[in-house]
Amino acid sequence: MTNLKVMTILGTRPEIIRLSEVIKKLDKYVDHILVHTNQNYDYELNQIFFEELNLRNPDYVLNVKSSSIGGQIGNILSQTEEVVLKEKPDAILILGDTNSALSCIVAKRLKIPIFHMEAGNRCFDDRVPEEINRRIVDHTADINLPYTEHARRNLLREGLSPDSIYVSGSPMAEVLETNMEKIENSSILDKLALEKEKYFLVSIHREENVDNTDNLKNIFNALESIADKYDYPIIISTHPRTRKRIDDLKIKIHDQFILHKPFGMFDFVKLQKKSFCVLSDSGTIHEDAGIMGIPSLVVRESSERPEAYDTGNVILTGTDPKTILMSVDIVRRQSEENIKFSNPYDYQELNVSDKVVRLIVGMSKIVPKKKYYLPLE
Template sequence: MIEKLITDHRSQITKLKIMTVVGTRPEIIRLSATIKRLDKYTHQIFVHTGQNYDYELNEIFFEDLGLRKPDHFMNVDTSSLGIAIGDIIKKTEELINLEKPDALLVLGDTNSCLSAYMAKRKHIPIFHMEAGNRSFDFNVPEEVNRRIIDHIADFNLVYTEHARRHLIAEGLQHRRIYLTGSPMFEVLQQNMEKIQNSDVLQRLNEQITNHQLPVTNHQSPITNHEYFLVSVHREENVDIPENLQKILTILNTLAETYNLPVIVSTHPRTRKRIEMLGKDKKQKEKDKSIKAEGLSNKPEETLNFEHGTLNFEPETLNPLIHFLKPFGFTDYVHLQMNALCTISDSGTISEESAILNFPAISLRQSMERPEAQDTGSIILTGFEPDVVLNAIATVIEEYKEKVKSNKSEVKSNKSEVKRNKSEVISQKLEVESQETSSFSLNPSAFPPPFALILNPSALNDTSALILNPSAFIPAFPQEYFIPNTSWRVLKLILGNTKLSNKWWGVNK
């Protein structure tokens, strides 16, 4: 009866109209739980800065996360940086005039977040998730964006106390800053069943069997904990040829040192830059030959990038290195959880490796998440091969030590349960909680900090994993383990949107 009254009452209320703007896969992933929450409790206008054509190509990505199709596509012209930014601002104004939203929500530091500028000029309250992150490195393009957006946002929703302190140090008011925690815990929690059930390794091995991937005698099949996973896409990493060449050298050294497959989830930007690197080397060799022989110059043919092979050699690439198209969210997380080590320049690698507890390093020269380094949950390496190889060996060894320690604890727990069987039966719920508090993630792993509960009769069966946010959290950034970020964001928007302009004295 009460639920019906609430439902009837809610149907008569004019909901807040919230415009949520996204433009990249990472934004969509991190916002996915919040988007679904806002769809239920507000009138959400879901905007994508790309093209409808892009959506059709990536529709499975949205379905993977349980997200609906965006309401508007800006079709932003990306032919140059200036044109792209100008187009985002211009088309944001058009949509604001059309939809008349009560508030704007953006996450992160990509160019799509610069839609906040027009919202500010139109006196539309801005809620900025992932605010306050600082790398203090202006070689990182996002560092410029995030500082601009933080200072024009009405409400900065930070992941950590580190981020809050950055904003306060820059003179922002306390009441403009709220801690919501990282949304990744909630996103992973909602998608864990799909992640566990991913058959991505089986599909990769089928491609090897069908000769769709290059293979050596000692490399098939690809199995759990016997491969490396790599994702490198950041502008400051792949747009500088010297850095890209160093990264390729690292991949080669990795394959040669461990004699294991290196699976590279290849971002379009990275693919393009690798092709350009190969073209550049070929062209230099060709120019040298032309000069020596006195021949006329001819345009270079377009290079292909198919099925993990490159038809150029910026250096001799080891056949164990597979350059593959970008994976979907659930497939990629599954690969991370089962890799010997993940090497990534992703902004969320520190969160994902801490939450899911897999070995990883950050292949970057600066980081905007100092809490991850404070707690030792990630190593920032740069591009020197020796440093990277040492870091990888270190996190793998650390992981093995924790596995060994955990197995001892599991054995001890099971012995204790057996000795106190009568007490276990009389206090079933309590014993079940104790018995399942520290079981392995897989046959050679230990429990992630968010404490996956595993059926004690199936220690090696990952299908029994269940998230338990209330369980014990070890020494990792605790703001990474907040289970209700989407509720926090929703409540802040519902409560503060109408008050915002009054606080600032804006007449609207």
């Protein structure tokens, strides 16, 4: 172990999953401080993933819960600042575009090198709240680690220096390979009395869908049409906020709908692998579809992962019910005809965790010399 102190700050389910192997490697090779902002404070959106992925408990668990966006972001900044000032890390690692990633603002003001995984993603749609966070975090970070060449080009186009950008590849293939035996051993299909390839899996949670009444109603109208046509169960992984909106809008629940609390990673991936088709508005489905060959639809009007569409792995449907139903038909017919699509190269990397550790160890002492200047005597 080196005397380098690295702090990882995370706060949501996708961050925990994507960083799981990186966290283990940082624990192995450096003095590693793990900070959880607790941005998602439900067990199903949080602690279950630490347990399943065999991750140690965080060194710090913050309490950033707030009823407003400004309150939550303010809590993240003030509470991470306290921890950073106490621990004085040599580098900080963040991932993605969540409010927890905005902790980079504190690190920047304190002149601590910031390494940002999942940099450069752009959907060019400001209706998506994460798009604002992406630009802030990318332009604040000292070293950006995009997954793909698409993302790297976005950063270059925005004027970021080439010597601050290193393509790491997506960490998902490594995470899935590490945990595939446990995924395959999941008994979730038996628990829900489901038959292989005779059910749909749905996950809708993004703000632009859940908080937009027309979009949410359109999606459920589409699901009703799918249920009527295929007569298969539709398993809907229902986040607490989504469930509240469904209840508030009095959306009709079809007899084939099964609204289920969010699944753990192993159960959810098993459900994806064995489903007739997946409909989701998540970012992860782009990668899962390519890595595991899952027939999938992205129920959004914009996407930050164009490489998945370059290879044809997923269909971007928007929220129009007729388009969604037609896309389900096409995806399934092509699957039955054994039409295959290539997986983007950057989704196939199996050593992302080791690459990230090398970049952090190698550059943590270089960045301050290049970026900051000693005060005048």
